[in-house]
Amino acid sequence: MRYSIVFLTGLAPLLQAKPLDISLPPLIPKIPGVTEALPGLVPPLPILQVPTPPLDSPPFTASDIKPKKIGYYWTGAGDKAHADFLATFSLDDIQDTYGTLLWITDVPTSGNDPHHLTPSLDGKTIVGGGLLSLLKTQDTAYYFDTSDPYRPTFKKSNRAILSSITDEIRAKPDGGFYITYMGSALGTSPGRLIETDADFNIIHEWPEDVEGTLNILGEQFSPHGLTVDFDKQIAITSDFVVPLSILKPSLGVQHANTLRLWDLKTHTILNTITIPDGGGIQDVKFIPNNPENAAIATAVHLGQVWILYPFRKDANGKQGTAELLYDLGEKARDTVAIYSDLTQDGNFAYFTLTTANHIAALDISDLNNIKRLDDPDEDQDTVGPHYIKVTPDQKHISVTDYFVQTGEIGIINTPADFRALYIDINDDGSLHFNRSIDFSKEFENRGGAKPHSSVIYDLTDPENPKYY
Template sequence: MSSDFETSRKLEFTSGTFDDTMNLFEGVIAIESVKDVLYGLIPTLPIVRPPLPPVSSPPFTSSSLKPKKLGYFWTGPGNIKYADFLAVYSLDDDTFGTFITLVDVPTSGNEPHHLNVARDGKTLVGTGLLSLLKLQDVEYFFDISNPYRPKYLKSGRALLSSIGDEIVAKPEGGFFITHMGSAAGTNLGRLTEWDGQGNLIGEYPGLLDLAGTANILKDQFSPHGLAIDFDKKIILTSDFVVPLSTLKPTLGIQKAHTLRLWDLPSRTIISTILIPNGGGIQDVKFIPGNKDSAAIATAVELGQVWIIYPFKKNADGTQGVAELLYDLGPKAKGVVAIYSDFSANGRFLYLSLTTANHIAVLDLKDLNKPVRLDNPDEVQPVVGVHSLRVTPDQKNLVALGYFVQQGDIGVLNTPADYKAHYVDILPNGALSFNRSIPFQTEFASRGGGKPHFSVIADLTDPKNPKFNSY
């Protein structure tokens, strides 16, 4: 990294405490020119929920069972007066669905969103989609050094951005996290970086990154999807929707059609990649083992999967080429959300079509001729399916039947079955549905449970735990 970049990062952020960061940030925004820009970008929030603490949680009994396979589920209660929580379940065949324990966070109404694990397997971080509406922290950190008894560690928030989404663990510890909205949930989110102790390092593009700021002002910047190739030193973020546009009153959801290609060492944007009329590019992931560092991106309105070649150049010389990989057909168009996960070898791609109540499977052995393995007309036993996780042993797919329900304040209220589906992966990559954990009945004392995201741990070798981490 250049000395100029290091200087600017130190000026903008500190890796110390949140209070230190806030003090430095207050100094930056005291600059009149910066203040003028922020006032123009951050409007008054139309909806703010009372920032009340949660009511006392119902009692529960932890299990002494120590299964080899665990599911950690970042969950919101059906009654948002209760605290949001991390629930832990056995995924072993003989004790499947046995409740192990749960951990409350100190706040409620966050709408638990994405979840991921640190590279050392000792820390989880979950984000809150609607934390902003109660003026609460967005990131929630858990200690899982004892995998059967997680502990809540701390919370944090970014300064310029909110609406936490996708999480990628850094090799040296800590995380990168996309934030889909500004500090008020409007356009101009950020890519954020956190250290291993859960302290904010930076938000990108930074205030002093003039080229990056010009880039995100030109096209809607609402980063949701995130993929990082640490060896090739590139980042891809995909732009989804402006969060505030999903809340009432609204003139319609503002959907993006772009991805950004970044230089990892400098945390700066190289180029903008367009998927014409994509209507929300929710997810992006590098294809494991691909020699060209190709990635897939999901265009929700189109119901299509695109392939991104980050090192190829377009006719105008810009870096990053997007090509249509597969059209998922009429039942996939406009399905609100399309999330994905890969098999470890990169051959099989699993795609959740949320409001179509369906999981699609593509065989990508030949990228020039993808083969669809599911029957698009099959009625699958899932409702509102969203997040997907292939288990570390590649034998199962964990699919959660809940996306988002904003209630009366918003226009996104997708049907759900509130279940954690544990789906068998057949030898050819196809799926067989047979088991699930019903969160509505499991947490009836909290008004039900809304599991949005999971992390799966395989502790078969306790000295070498395996996770489905990126």
């Protein structure tokens, strides 16, 4: 442990000067007529998988339409043999082109189990992470050039040195990103908070100070959720599970109960905040326009929403407190995953309860009088909802019906119908289900497809395009 601390602190100037990422070529090169057969011949292995090259994407029919609203879906091939890809669809209602496939952008690998997806602030780059990329010794972050929003191209990929298992992503004002990597390079604890530069090279794996390193070595650090307030120069990460513990052999998933409050100027951890018996704090997000810069966090085991006040002091005089905001009820308990998003006015919050097949809606405009807008006993038209985003126009939410399926090598395999839902937000904040894209049917020629996350571009106003 002392060696690790010396490495991280004594070499800090060197680490700051040079990128910390690497990019590995396929360990098994593609040999036409030979390697195409490998995926069907190699049986599943425990933990690490044979790094077979991907099968080329089957032909597809592109559309030349130019919709004002575009959905990008970071998607895994259903057979895990074909290349993973970014699927670009029209989400335009005005032109009646909703659900039209515009383009498919392959990455040079397969079996990544594509995870979260986020655009840069200028909308010219989208980055998506691979949850299980480590298992095939592949890069873990994949960058797409969206300068032409209708024909994205693959730009680059890379991986960190100390950490893996890419999760939440937030764009930096300088063009780079902050990214939570939930596990170490081996998929254990601790993970890291990754920072890239404007060229998307990894330049830091935080924390790098002695006290912060002792903090993440002393208590499970599995950062999944990430929210950043650049004005106040603070960030919060939420600890979810030890990634390796979801794979066989396993004694059970190792959940965390903690969040870390960060000083963004120094990238040091100000406080570790505990939600007792939280059982995996999957997500955290600042509430827009809140006068105290409060954030909400989801406690998966409890099925609860908690509120964090980053500038209030706890009993020990440390910055950052947490308290229960709302209990989502019995059907929300132990639903494997609870992910969230909020409207930009801070009035409404939405939560996907993955194994409960349900999306909850709350009116949080008055934090002392939370109102539930959905019927928790209603059978909704969704199976396995997870990733959720409010669209830039604040009129819809985009939900993808897929979380994680590790297959024979793991212990988490959540049911899913592999659809991308586009749900209307009513005036009172409640939801109206009416449209979806069926990825299983759309991509039958690669064993179906597993869309995990989305980014929405709204080009309605060419002078003020919006990306989220």
